[in-house]
Amino acid sequence: MNYTLHQLEIFKKIAEVKSVTKASEQLFLTQPAVSIQLKNFQDQFKLPLFEVVSRKLYITEFGEEIAETATRILDEVATINYKSAIYEGKLAGKIKISIVSTAKYAMPYFLTDFIKQNEKVDLTMDVTNKMSVIRSLENNECDFAMVSTIPKKLNIERIELMKNKLYFIASKNFESSKKDFQIKDFNKSLFIFREPGSATRLAMERYLLKHKIEVIKKMELTSNEAVKQAVIAGLGISIMPIMGIKNELQNGDLQILNLKDFPLETNWNLIWLKSKNLSLVAKAFKKHIVENKNDIIKKQFSWFLER
Structure with a gap:
């Protein structure tokens, strides 16, 4: 077998979204490119990884096993890259943020400079409804959340960002x-x-x-x-x-x-669990927000705050 990390990444994403089209969109690749890599990956196995029924893609039991293994391999590769970057004195790792749908108009501006300045930091941002955001925070599935209504049942810390x-x-x-x-x-x-x-x-x-x-x-x-x-x-x-x-x-x-x-x-807030043991990347992002939020707001959002 001679499969590549790129093929593992593509198949992992297809297994997650159950669609070649959606996978290509999320990976910023063309659909034909994803289809070719999927075929090349499948050709290396005697058993089918997926099947198409009524134009809908289904991952086989064997395919699910391969997708799980691919996830572990890619996580280990990411760890190698992070450790290498850390030894070079760079900030490296992952940061996960869950935000309500209206926050998607604001949060990217608070992230842009931080991500540009730290090229070895990988970002996952889940844009969903309020209930899912709170559940993600409660289950420790994210580092931070951006909400306008503070959840009363959770013991959280927060940074007030801006008016909504x-x-x-x-x-x-x-x-x-x-x-x-x-x-x-x-x-x-x-x-x-x-x-x-x-x-x-x-x-x-x-x-x-x-x-x-x-x-x-x-x-x-x-x-x-x-x-x-x-x-x-x-x-x-x-x-x-x-x-x-x-x-x-x-x-x-x-x-x-x-x-x-x-x-x-109302007010937008960046919140996190008080009991959360923040990673070095998460701590660095929190520091970035505290030090730069006023400049970001003035530069990006004065058009409506002054209205």
């Missing part, structure tokens, strides 16, 4: 003869909510309850991108973080409705 401003938004075709919109004028509108547990949904529900607004028609979607596209299409109105709609506001696809008590404000 939320506005009521509508499509460009939403019409009103009034300069100042009133929420009561929207009784016939469809309200678009995030899923239960979302901090954005919680803020929206609190506002509607405070102002005694009865929601007659509503829709529930599980991501901010889905909410944004639904509003742009004219399906309804919603509350969204402004940092996620910058381009749409500039292009005129969305408009902010001038309502009382807006914007709603």
Whole structure:
């Protein structure tokens, strides 16, 4: 057998996502390139690693065993690379961060310089819903999490990062003869909510309850991108973080409705378990955030913080 580390990495990813297309996207390779490497890898075994049924890819039992072994091999190779870098005096290792979906508009800016300055640091960032983020933190599956609502049941430490401003938004075709919109004028509108547990949904529900607004028609979607596209299409109105709609506001696809008590404000926080034994890489990242967060915020987010 003469398989390569590259083939092991490709097959490991295919086994994880159960799709050549998704694997190619996540590995930043073309689909034909991934397919060729998969075929070359399979040709070295007498038993099938996968099968395709009704155009869907399934990993065989033998394939699962090979994928598990590939994971261990690649982890060991990474360890060799990290140890080599450490002996050269470089910061090396992995950092895992779990963030809620709206945080994807902010967290990359807090990571960019740190990753560029430390080329031997590998980053895994899981973008998911609030419940999954908290579960990942609770199960010690990540080093840090970025949330706007602090989980009460966990003993955590935190760094307050920046404000998160939320506005009521509508499509460009939403019409009103009034300069100042009133929420009561929207009784016939469809309200678009995030899923239960979302901090954005919680803020929206609190506002509607405070102002005694009865929601007659509503829709529930599980991501901010889905909410944004639904509003742009004219399906309804919603509350969204402004940092996620910058381009749409500039292009005129969305408009902010001038309502009382807006914007709603929460705070983004970088949190970690108090009992967590942070790695050298995690400690270095925490130090980077403490020392540079104000400059990052001023440079990248002044456009909406001053709004």
